[in-house]
Amino acid sequence: MEEEKFLHILDEIEKRHVVQIPRWRVFLKRFSFWLLAAISVITGSIAMATAIYVFVDNDFIADHATIHQLFLQRPWLADLVESIPYIWLVVLLLFTLVAFFGFRHTKKGYRYSAPKVIGASLLSSLLLSLALNTFDVGGYIHRYLVENVHVYNKLIVSNEQRWSNARNGWLGGKVILVDNTTHLIILKGFKGRIWLIDFTTAKLDPKMQIVRGRYLKITGIKTGKQTFQAISIQSWEKKYDRRKVAPSKNVPHERKPDVAPLQVI
Amino acid sequence: MADRLITKEQCSAATDQELVAQTIADKHAFAAIVLRYQAPLLRYIIRLGCKDSCAAEDLLQEIFIKIYIHLNEYDPFLQFSSWIYRIAHNEVITHFRKEKHRPSVLPKDELLILFENLSDDADLIVQDGVKHTPTELQCALDQLEPKYRDVVVLKFFEEKSYEEISDILLIPQGTVATLLNRAKKKIKIALETSCQ
Numbered sequence: 001m002e003e004e005k006f007l008h009i010l011d012e013i014e015k016r017h018v019v020q021i022p023r024w025r026v027f028l029k030r031f032s033f034w035l036l037a038a039i040s041v042i043t044g045s046i047a048m049a050t051a052i053y054v055f056v057d058n059d060f061i062a063d064h065a066t067i068h069q070l071f072l073q074r075p076w077l078a079d080l081v082e083s084i085p086y087i088w089l090v091v092l093l094l095f096t097l098v099a100f101f102g103f104r105h106t107k108k109g110y111r112y113s114a115p116k117v118i119g120a121s122l123l124s125s126l127l128l129s130l131a132l133n134t135f136d137v138g139g140y141i142h143r144y145l146v147e148n149v150h151v152y153n154k155l156i157v158s159n160e161q162r163w164s165n166a167r168n169g170w171l172g173g174k175v176i177l178v179d180n181t182t183h184l185i186i187l188k189g190f191k192g193r194i195w196l197i198d199f200t201t202a203k204l205d206p207k208m209q210i211v212r213g214r215y216l217k218i219t220g221i222k223t224g225k226q227t228f229q230a231i232s233i234q235s236w237e238k239k240y241d242r243r244k245v246a247p248s249k250n251v252p253h254e255r256k257p258d259v260a261p262l263q264v265i
Numbered sequence: 266m267a268d269r270l271i272t273k274e275q276c277s278a279a280t281d282q283e284l285v286a287q288t289i290a291d292k293h294a295f296a297a298i299v300l301r302y303q304a305p306l307l308r309y310i311i312r313l314g315c316k317d318s319c320a321a322e323d324l325l326q327e328i329f330i331k332i333y334i335h336l337n338e339y340d341p342f343l344q345f346s347s348w349i350y351r352i353a354h355n356e357v358i359t360h361f362r363k364e365k366h367r368p369s370v371l372p373k374d375e376l377l378i379l380f381e382n383l384s385d386d387a388d389l390i391v392q393d394g395v396k397h398t399p400t401e402l403q404c405a406l407d408q409l410e411p412k413y414r415d416v417v418v419l420k421f422f423e424e425k426s427y428e429e430i431s432d433i434l435l436i437p438q439g440t441v442a443t444l445l446n447r448a449k450k451k452i453k454i455a456l457e458t459s460c461q
Contacts, residue, residue: 009299009329013292018330020289023337107340110435 037102044095045128051088053138058083087155160190166222202230281345347432405455413448
């Protein structure tokens with residue numbers, strides 16, 4: 001009786017021309033889920049690296065004492081909350097969920113509970129993001145988006161936006177050209193505008209060299225549509241000090257602090 | 266036809282992994298797998314709620330065809346029985362979904378097995394010195410949600426370990442333990458209240 005049953009099953013297999021799923025397809029399917037999980041963790045880590053960069057780059061965190069006066073009118077906590085890069089956290093969360101989905105569909109993924117998998121994914125993203133940020137990956141991505149993707153600026157509150165306010169005396173950007181004889185800098189602002197900066201009377205850090213490719217934070221007065229009189233100049237220390245800058249053909253500007261006394265306005 | 270017949274000695278001598286390897290090379294070796302697992306799988310299908318014997322046998326056939334199709338997906342580090350129970354479980358659940366109905370009443374003889382297996386949980390069966398009957402237990406089981414009933418069936422009917430249940434239902438072992446504990450509590454509450 002039992003033999004009849006199993007013979008019937010075998011007959012059915014032959015009748016339907018059933019074939020086994022080939023091994024390569026099984027391998028491809030398993031590999032796809034691992035790949036999906038891995039790509040998601042890597043993408044999550046890039047999002048986290050950028051989030052960390054954007055948050056840490058905020059002046060109120062590290063340079064609070066230096067430019068304290070710029071933010072006196074704003075409560076510190078409001079700055080903190082405002083400066084959290086929510087968009088990157090959303091991206092991180094999204095890819096963590098995708099990583100969870102991918103891992104859960106691997107051969108033994110079901111054996112691990114959701115909090116463990118999500119926790120491990122977040123931890124991996126964090127560690128990877130720290131590694132990425134040693135190479136300034138977060139900074140590059142953020143800067144690229146700030147300069148090239150208009151909508152990105154609407155989704156995030158960044159230090160670049162704070163330093164794109166020439167009317168109120170804060171101007172930031174990348175040095176295009178330096179002329180130490182005339183004390184002029186040509187600077188490309190974060191909104192793409194080219195500025196002519198006069199730093200004849202500006203207070204400079206003696207250790208800082210103004211060279212082409214360096215990012216600067218300049219306080220001063222807007223004197224024209226594209227001209228700016230600098231009062232103080234500092235380099236974009238935290239994020240760009242590690243970045244290699246193109247060597248300037250001009251002699252780096254060095255000024256003794258007592259040569260040009262600071263004009264406080 | 267004769268070349269497909271496999272003796273019971275041949276079938277019992279080989280391990281599951283060997284039979285799988287043989288089937289991948291020669292499909293006729295699949296007969297040994299069918300012979301070995303058709304009875305336990307049919308019981309499992311019925312225990313999951315498919316009481317119509319014809320429907321159960323049709324389901325069994327579909328399950329074996331699916332096992333045959335996916336044989337290359339079998340991971341030798343996993344117990345083969347867990348793997349085929351997983352396919353059987355999924356196939357039966359899909360069947361119930363198509364039918365839009367999942368019978369909950371277990372056959373009476375099956376219920377007695379459960380009653381015996383649950384007897385080590387003395388406080389579940391005997392409460393306040395009153396021993397519950399299989400009928401009352403059946404009433405309590407009827408009230409269980411499918412996710413709890415699946416675990417109860419695998420644990421107390423199929424006598425599977427937590428690891429095996431985890432492999433069959435594709436859930437972590439911790440979740441198996443949680444579901445089982447909750448199922449027992451729900452059975453206990455049901456026995457105390459509505460099923461008396």
